[in-house]
Amino acid sequence: MGIIVKISGPVVEAEQMRDAKMYDVVRVGEEGLIGEVIRLAGKRVAIQVYEDTAGIKPGEKVENTGAPLSAELGPGLATSIFDGIQRPLPVIKDRVGDIIKRGVFAEALDKKKKWKFVPSVKRGEKVETGDVVGTVQETASTLHKVLVPSGVSGEISEISDGSFTVEEPVFAVKGAGGTKRLPMMQRWEVRRPRPYAQKLQPNRPLVTGQRVIDAFFPVARGGSACIPGPFGSGKTVTQQQLAKWADADVVVYVGCGERGNEMTEVLTTFPELEDPRNKRPLMDRTILIANTSNMPVAAREASIYTGITIAEYYRDMGYAVALMADSTSRWAEALREISGRLEEMPGEEGYPAYLGRRLAEFYERAGSVVTLGKGKKEGSVSVIGAVSPPGGDISEPVSQNTLRVTRAFWGLDASLASRRHFPSINWLTSYSLYKDVLADWYSANVSADFMEMQSKSMLILQQEAELQEIVQLVGPDALPERERAVLDAARMIREDFLQQSAYHEVDTFTSMKKDRMMLKVILTFHDLELKAVESGIPLSKVLSLDVRGRIGRMKEIPEDAAQADITKLLDDTEASFKSLAPEMQAGATEGAR
Amino acid sequence: MSEIEYTSVTRVAGPLLFLEGVNDAGYNDLVEITLPNGETKNGQVLDTSAGLAVVQIFGTTTGLDLPNTRVKFKGETVKLPVSDAMLGRIFNGLGVPRDGGPRIVSSERPDISGGAINPYSRAEPSEFIQSGISSIDLMNTLVRGQKLPIFSGAGLPHNDLVAQIARQAKVLGKEESFAVVFGAMGLTSEEANFFIKDFENTGALERAVLFLNLADEPSMERIITPRMALTTAEYLAFSQDMHVLVILSDMTNYCESLREVSSAREEVPGRRGYPGYMYTDLSSIYERAGRIKGKKGSITQIPILSMPGDDITHPIADLTGYITEGQVVMSRDLHRRGVYPPIDVLPSLSRLMNQGIGKGRTRDDHRGVADQLYAAYAQGKDLRSLSAIVGEAALTETDRVYLKLADKFEKEFVSQGKYEDRTIEDDLRIGWRLLSALPQGDLKRVKKDFIDMYYKPQAASPS
Ligand SMILES: Nc1ncnc2c1ncn2[C@@H]1O[C@H](COP(=O)(O)OP(=O)(O)OP(=O)(O)O)[C@@H](O)[C@H]1O
Ligand SMILES: Nc1ncnc2c1ncn2[C@@H]1O[C@H](COP(=O)(O)OP(=O)(O)OP(=O)(O)O)[C@@H](O)[C@H]1O
Numbered sequence A: 001m002g003i004i005v006k007i008s009g010p011v012v013e014a015e016q017m018r019d020a021k022m023y024d025v026v027r028v029g030e031e032g033l034i035g036e037v038i039r040l041a042g043k044r045v046a047i048q049v050y051e052d053t054a055g056i057k058p059g060e061k062v063e064n065t066g067a068p069l070s071a072e073l074g075p076g077l078a079t080s081i082f083d084g085i086q087r088p089l090p091v092i093k094d095r096v097g098d099i100i101k102r103g104v105f106a107e108a109l110d111k112k113k114k115w116k117f118v119p120s121v122k123r124g125e126k127v128e129t130g131d132v133v134g135t136v137q138e139t140a141s142t143l144h145k146v147l148v149p150s151g152v153s154g155e156i157s158e159i160s161d162g163s164f165t166v167e168e169p170v171f172a173v174k175g176a177g178g179t180k181r182l183p184m185m186q187r188w189e190v191r192r193p194r195p196y197a198q199k200l201q202p203n204r205p206l207v208t209g210q211r212v213i214d215a216f217f218p219v220a221r222g223g224s225a226c227i228p229g230p231f232g233s234g235k236t237v238t239q240q241q242l243a244k245w246a247d248a249d250v251v252v253y254v255g256c257g258e259r260g261n262e263m264t265e266v267l268t269t270f271p272e273l274e275d276p277r278n279k280r281p282l283m284d285r286t287i288l289i290a291n292t293s294n295m296p297v298a299a300r301e302a303s304i305y306t307g308i309t310i311a312e313y314y315r316d317m318g319y320a321v322a323l324m325a326d327s328t329s330r331w332a333e334a335l336r337e338i339s340g341r342l343e344e345m346p347g348e349e350g351y352p353a354y355l356g357r358r359l360a361e362f363y364e365r366a367g368s369v370v371t372l373g374k375g376k377k378e379g380s381v382s383v384i385g386a387v388s389p390p391g392g393d394i395s396e397p398v399s400q401n402t403l404r405v406t407r408a409f410w411g412l413d414a415s416l417a418s419r420r421h422f423p424s425i426n427w428l429t430s431y432s433l434y435k436d437v438l439a440d441w442y443s444a445n446v447s448a449d450f451m452e453m454q455s456k457s458m459l460i461l462q463q464e465a466e467l468q469e470i471v472q473l474v475g476p477d478a479l480p481e482r483e484r485a486v487l488d489a490a491r492m493i494r495e496d497f498l499q500q501s502a503y504h505e506v507d508t509f510t511s512m513k514k515d516r517m518m519l520k521v522i523l524t525f526h527d528l529e530l531k532a533v534e535s536g537i538p539l540s541k542v543l544s545l546d547v548r549g550r551i552g553r554m555k556e557i558p559e560d561a562a563q564a565d566i567t568k569l570l571d572d573t574e575a576s577f578k579s580l581a582p583e584m585q586a587g588a589t590e591g592a593r
Numbered sequence B: 001m002s003e004i005e006y007t008s009v010t011r012v013a014g015p016l017l018f019l020e021g022v023n024d025a026g027y028n029d030l031v032e033i034t035l036p037n038g039e040t041k042n043g044q045v046l047d048t049s050a051g052l053a054v055v056q057i058f059g060t061t062t063g064l065d066l067p068n069t070r071v072k073f074k075g076e077t078v079k080l081p082v083s084d085a086m087l088g089r090i091f092n093g094l095g096v097p098r099d100g101g102p103r104i105v106s107s108e109r110p111d112i113s114g115g116a117i118n119p120y121s122r123a124e125p126s127e128f129i130q131s132g133i134s135s136i137d138l139m140n141t142l143v144r145g146q147k148l149p150i151f152s153g154a155g156l157p158h159n160d161l162v163a164q165i166a167r168q169a170k171v172l173g174k175e176e177s178f179a180v181v182f183g184a185m186g187l188t189s190e191e192a193n194f195f196i197k198d199f200e201n202t203g204a205l206e207r208a209v210l211f212l213n214l215a216d217e218p219s220m221e222r223i224i225t226p227r228m229a230l231t232t233a234e235y236l237a238f239s240q241d242m243h244v245l246v247i248l249s250d251m252t253n254y255c256e257s258l259r260e261v262s263s264a265r266e267e268v269p270g271r272r273g274y275p276g277y278m279y280t281d282l283s284s285i286y287e288r289a290g291r292i293k294g295k296k297g298s299i300t301q302i303p304i305l306s307m308p309g310d311d312i313t314h315p316i317a318d319l320t321g322y323i324t325e326g327q328v329v330m331s332r333d334l335h336r337r338g339v340y341p342p343i344d345v346l347p348s349l350s351r352l353m354n355q356g357i358g359k360g361r362t363r364d365d366h367r368g369v370a371d372q373l374y375a376a377y378a379q380g381k382d383l384r385s386l387s388a389i390v391g392e393a394a395l396t397e398t399d400r401v402y403l404k405l406a407d408k409f410e411k412e413f414v415s416q417g418k419y420e421d422r423t424i425e426d427d428l429r430i431g432w433r434l435l436s437a438l439p440q441g442d443l444k445r446v447k448k449d450f451i452d453m454y455y456k457p458q459a460a461s462p463s
């Protein structure tokens, strides 16, 4: 048992702890606050405490549990809301009321609840780590697979069928070291990545239902993306949109040092929303980790590890998992604060020198993998991290280190947000390095010409940026008609395609098929508009065509009517140009089809 | 707890005292310091280790010496006795009466640092507060339980604006008990008197609790003042079922005090010398707003901060914006042109707006009208700077329409009287009058049905 000798914010130092190992979980002070060993230096041990340390005195005791910080993994995770060290917030509320108090010990999974376990192996079957021995219908949309835990292999000597708690043994494995009777639940150290058989090259997108992402800057399943942006630019809304509409089987949402009301919003809206693919409540596939800004910083540091461990666990069942972390900057600040209390030599802007390594280690836990076990299951964890750079300037260490390890970059822009262009993803600075590996998928699943339409649209937007510089000097009226037609097309792409309201019941989600049709209409209009202008028709006539208003409202067309309505709009577009200029040859429109 | 007095101060640095031979100082515990002349002051333990304690003193260190200063550790964190007898009272920044009335005695003595509200216990703020100010109600709607700061600058009329909000704020169709808690950090006595007068005139004073730390009072008290105010607000809201509006002014002074302590502790400074933990520290203030499931009361926070150099990327404004649920930004440019309230709607934002507006709350075209006005005003403003270079003649016909709309928006929509209390219906009417000047095809943000209902191009022209 150790004795506290110093308290400084979330960091406590203790002596007389000879048995302490790095990352051991300890109980601090008379109240037994939860902490973790983070430095061993001579006879002094530094501990980060996951709860408020006010009132603690030198001389109080520290007890070592000898075990590292671990997550409980098993049925009951889905629909839960935990704090950063996986304590269920509803249980804390029941115990101490509406204000979180320290010293509450609450286990992650409900140990009394019985789950119906359906075996999928027979006695005598050979199993190894990662194999599925049975399933539990965890929620209407999540089939929880019970996996053989790490280090266990051999022959099934017992297998149950029926209802059990997560701790009751449901199967036994006879191996080299004897027979092990095992429950549905397992534990895993949060700071250690869960192993897999093989990492795969990502080859399909995480379809998000957000046009600017799916069409222009896709993230692959098993890939990583970052969203940097100043306050109020839309990081949280974008992440919540992905949590709602991305085609993942399981979503882990880590609210890491952000607002309490944002977690409440997820808790109140998700149960009412349904997955557009299977019509089941979105909450059924969602796990929330809420360690808000005013909750202890050390637990904030731990929260992203708790989150990604849960994500990897579902990945190991063969699921596509998406993890959102809002915001990794607050995680980095927690790291900085603890490092400062340890009086470590500060690196850039006071962040510890190991910031870059820790960020890289975290994002490396994303990936598309072949899991352990005989089934060769394929699962993935996609990671989307928000970054909150001071003043919105991404030349700071957290943004820069994140850019190095993530492959899709969605740069949010204050000037777009202030004119209510949402999502305020800047189309000129953002990028996705997944475009090339996903090209085949797009050709096969959306359309052969999709990539071409995408680069064509991008080109128009780039031309717009160049033309805008000229306009700044001479005014728009001085531009030739042809250039003004380009500005017009760019405006259509921006307003009628890129802008997407999270709050409009239809607009909030768009399928890739509809993305393609919308772009098709806009690009066709533009081709015809260029031809019209070239044949001497004034642009003002083109701009007053009736179809333009309808193009502006394509986003409001519900998915099930999209095919018919947008095809009709495409025909009408061509027809209205014909009526505009009967002399325009029919052949002229051929290229657009 | 031993009530031993220590006389072992070995060093004084800025607001910090270093004591040796102390073994029983609890982290963050309250400390009582007796100066050689008998005067007592309070402080708080910032760092404690076997044999050494670092104490932050709330007040000046004038008159302090090493041998004769006595320090007593109280064995508990800083607490505030709360009761509803606080309504109508005025206290100093540490909670001591400054109105000549008696001290507050109560068995309820919550810790002033408050605890985090369990996110699972929070109820979603969704009740529209009509402030009577168009650029807030229509464009950046405030809801009950929100924290919405005002980003201002020296010399801008933020006090008038806040006083007007406090005067006019109401939840439509409801008569409920409300209270105002005012926490002043480093305000001039003139500013403080302005608020007291205004509260007196409207009869709000008897429903108000004021904590005043004035400009000439110890800066270290300012670390405590907002926490006193919020502890009181929490009691009134969650034990007494009141709807509490908390006004904190000026948060810039609070942050400056925080920086002072940090530099005295020789911590590694963050941006512009403010401590690296300022985000977390500010969140422990701002997050003390909201609603709790099953409780009637609420806490709505309007902190005021003056942006040094009108710079919205300055760490104080920046970190605040990252925590609060939006911001109302005042513009020097509008103020110079005589617009009151000089609210620049473009950088302003209310993140909880969607929960509070729409059918059954305000009106179902609210969102669309607001978005359309945003887009149009932004475009008009861009054109204003463009026409300054190339001249208005070089603009297209439609461009000129937008240019004119931007002017009218500022003159007819944003501008209003200090005692003019507009309803949301008034705001929407003005909004539609402005939008009706635009070509109908440009109104992409508004649903077609609403255009049919409210878009009246004839009504737009006269002005
Ligand atoms: N896709 C969208 N559709 C409609 N509105 C949006 C969208 N994205 C963002 N917004 C608007 O922008 C506001 C701010 O967005 P959000 O809260 O996501 O910002 P943030 O970048 O997370 O800010 P912070 O860093 O302070 O948390 C929202 O409250 C909403 O009004
Ligand atoms: N229960 C579910 N909840 C949410 N999405 C689901 C669910 N089941 C299937 N999907 C969606 O369908 C996609 C395809 O599912 P899955 O990968 O299981 O198909 P599969 O039949 O195994 O395909 P393949 O034979 O190509 O491996 C998933 O990635 C997911 O988007």
Ligand SMILES: [Mg+2]
Pocket: A235, A236, A237, A258, A326
């Ligand atoms: Mg956010």
Ligand SMILES: [Mg+2]
Pocket: none
């Ligand atoms: Mg499969």
